[in-house]
Amino acid sequence: MTNQIQNPIQPDDASNKDRVLIFDTTLRDGEQSPGATMTFEEKLEVADMLDALGVDIIEAGFPIASEGDFEAVAAIAKRVKRASVAGLARAGFKDIDRCAEALRHAVKPRIHTFISTSPVHMKYKLQKSAEEVLALVTQQVERARNHVPDVEWSAEDGTRTELDFLCRCVEAAIRAGATTINIPDTVGYAVPDEYEALFRTVRERVPNSDKAIFSVHCHNDLGMAVANTLAGLRGGARQIECTINGIGERAGNAALEEVVMAIRTRADVLPYHNEIDPRMLTRASKLVSAVTSFPVQYNKAIVGRNAFAHESGIHQDGMLKNAQTYEIMTPESVGVSKTSLVMGKHSGRNAFRTKLKEMGYELGENALEDAFKRFKDLADRKKIVYDEDIEALVDDQIGHAGERIKVQALTVIAGTMGPQTATLTLDIDGHHTTHQSTGNGPVDAIFNAIQALVPHKAMLELYQVHAVTEGTDAQAEVSIRLTEDGRSVTAKGADPDTLVASARAYVAALNKLMDKRHNASTTPATARLKP
Numbered sequence: 173m174t175n176q177i178q179n180p181i182q183p184d185d186a187s188n189k190d191r192v193l194i195f196d197t198t199l200r201d202g203e204q205s206p207g208a209t210m211t212f213e214e215k216l217e218v219a220d221m222l223d224a225l226g227v228d229i230i231e232a233g234f235p236i237a238s239e240g241d242f243e244a245v246a247a248i249a250k251r252v253k254r255a256s257v258a259g260l261a262r263a264g265f266k267d268i269d270r271c272a273e274a275l276r277h278a279v280k281p282r283i284h285t286f287i288s289t290s291p292v293h294m295k296y297k298l299q300k301s302a303e304e305v306l307a308l309v310t311q312q313v314e315r316a317r318n319h320v321p322d323v324e325w326s327a328e329d330g331t332r333t334e335l336d337f338l339c340r341c342v343e344a345a346i347r348a349g350a351t352t353i354n355i356p357d358t359v360g361y362a363v364p365d366e367y368e369a370l371f372r373t374v375r376e377r378v379p380n381s382d383k384a385i386f387s388v389h390c391h392n393d394l395g396m397a398v399a400n401t402l403a404g405l406r407g408g409a410r411q412i413e414c415t416i417n418g419i420g421e422r423a424g425n426a427a428l429e430e431v432v433m434a435i436r437t438r439a440d441v442l443p444y445h446n447e448i449d450p451r452m453l454t455r456a457s458k459l460v461s462a463v464t465s466f467p468v469q470y471n472k473a474i475v476g477r478n479a480f481a482h483e484s485g486i487h488q489d490g491m492l493k494n495a496q497t498y499e500i501m502t503p504e505s506v507g508v509s510k511t512s513l514v515m516g517k518h519s520g521r522n523a524f525r526t527k528l529k530e531m532g533y534e535l536g537e538n539a540l541e542d543a544f545k546r547f548k549d550l551a552d553r554k555k556i557v558y559d560e561d562i563e564a565l566v567d568d569q570i571g572h573a574g575e576r577i578k579v580q581a582l583t584v585i586a587g588t589m590g591p592q593t594a595t596l597t598l599d600i601d602g603h604h605t606t607h608q609s610t611g612n613g614p615v616d617a618i619f620n621a622i623q624a625l626v627p628h629k630a631m632l633e634l635y636q637v638h639a640v641t642e643g644t645d646a647q648a649e650v651s652i653r654l655t656e657d658g659r660s661v662t663a664k665g666a667d668p669d670t671l672v673a674s675a676r677a678y679v680a681a682l683n684k685l686m687d688k689r690h691n692a693s694t695t696p697a698t699a700r701l702k703p
């Protein structure tokens with residue numbers, strides 16, 4: 173393991189004072205959103221994308237939380253060569269040692285260790301006095317520093333922590349060797365002025381504050397995560413913790429794409445810089461949405477479907493005269509290119525490949541071939557293939573890659589004559605098995621057939637159908653959330669046939685649950701905790 177911190181900025185580097193580090197926690201805080209589970213392969217794909225996007229630090233997971241988290245952090249640590257790779261650890265030595273083990277092969281490893289410092293967390297969650305917590309701060313950072321030179325310490329629930337105590341903890345953490353100090357707004361409670369003042373005051377009051385980089389980490393419970401993040405920079409923070417599409421605990425974290433584009437677009441008042449390639453933001457958003465099955469809201473800033481759409485006559489008229497009338501940044505600057513190719517059943521492989529590139533997808537040869545076959549099938553069944561159709565098809569393929577159980581064939585009898593019947597064949601680890609079930613409607617019949625073929629206790633929490641485009645021949649995109657033993661997963665399925673899409677979505681969710689079950693069973697029960 174290296175003995176040098178290889179951060180692009182050092183705390184005392186005055187020549188680089190406006191460089192901000194982008195610390196992405198999509199794979200850790202983001203993956204903690206209920207239902208947003210990613211498989212091992214999906215996590216690697218997201219890590220590769222984040223590295224190419226230009227983030228400085230990838231928080232890859234919480235190694236002690238499960239065997240699956242450990243394996244994913246270890247694999248990401250091994251493959252990522254440019255960014256630092258961080259793992260999360262609570263204050264306990266077992267957590268920290270496990271985290272160090274997962275990061276063993278990282279070129280630039282970082283241990284991110286945290287403890288709660290607010291009165292309410294210390295009293296009820298930790299059941300420890302302030303003095304006990306203060307002693308643990310020193311111990312946890314020293315332990316982490318014995319493993320790696322780059323240690324981040326976080327004061328969980330920092331914005332509800334008593335200021336004097338926060339300053340004592342920060343000073344102790346830096347004295348023990350922390351190189352980054354994070355003051356999170358864990359519960360999304362702060363307002364911008366207050367958060368800015370907090371950083372300014374802590375940095376002024378703590379005598380050794382110049383030895384560390386300060387970091388912001390904001391949750392969006394009151395919709396102020398991005399505003400607070402930017403305010404933290406004004407207060408002197410130089411690391412931003414954020415996630416793609418703003419996913420994360422509860423209402424989520426500050427969205428990376430929003431923070432990055434705010435800084436770029438308003439450089440006049442936000443004179444900070446980073447290494448993110450904004451043209452990759454759309455692609456990053458699509459990938460995270462596809463692997464988590466979390467849809468991006470249509471009006472989401474920067475990456476929502478309507479972010480650059482102009483509907484009203486007055487706006488359209490203005491746009492035609494000069495785009496600057498209603499556009500503060502161009503779609504191209506965030507990787508939305510004006511797609512020029514109209515796709516139909518006569519389109520060839522090359523046009524399809526170019527189209528995908530224009531839309532921000534880059535698939536390997538095998539995945540491209542599979543997507544092309546599905547596109548041809550779709551084009552045979554549907555008059556016009558819109559960009560949204562191709563997007564649904566490719567997202568579906570990405571979301572279903574590597575599944576152990578697949579829908580092989582489905583026949584459904586529905587209508588007024590009942591009983592509705594589904595005959596379903598599943599491919600389970602390469603073996604085909606068929607079952608016929610009835611149900612209270614065709615969807616119920618399908619889900620009963622799945623239950624018979626793959627017995628499980630999961631509860632269906634959400635079943636949602638969405639038409640990808642207009643018209644009765646539109647593809648259906650079905651979202652499903654299943655919950656089992658407190659674990660919840662979300663998955664999507666797309667197909668021109670709503671019933672096939674339903675079966676695909678349910679089976680995809682089961683695959684994710686099996687993955688979670690496997691991870692949990694190979695992890696000691698005491699370790700199955702999230703922060």
Ligand code: KIV
Binds near residue numbers: 201354
């Ligand atoms: O929100 C939070 O406080 C966290 C910490 C673990 C940094 O995610």
Ligand code: ZN
Binds near residue numbers: 356389421
């Ligand atoms: Zn958080």
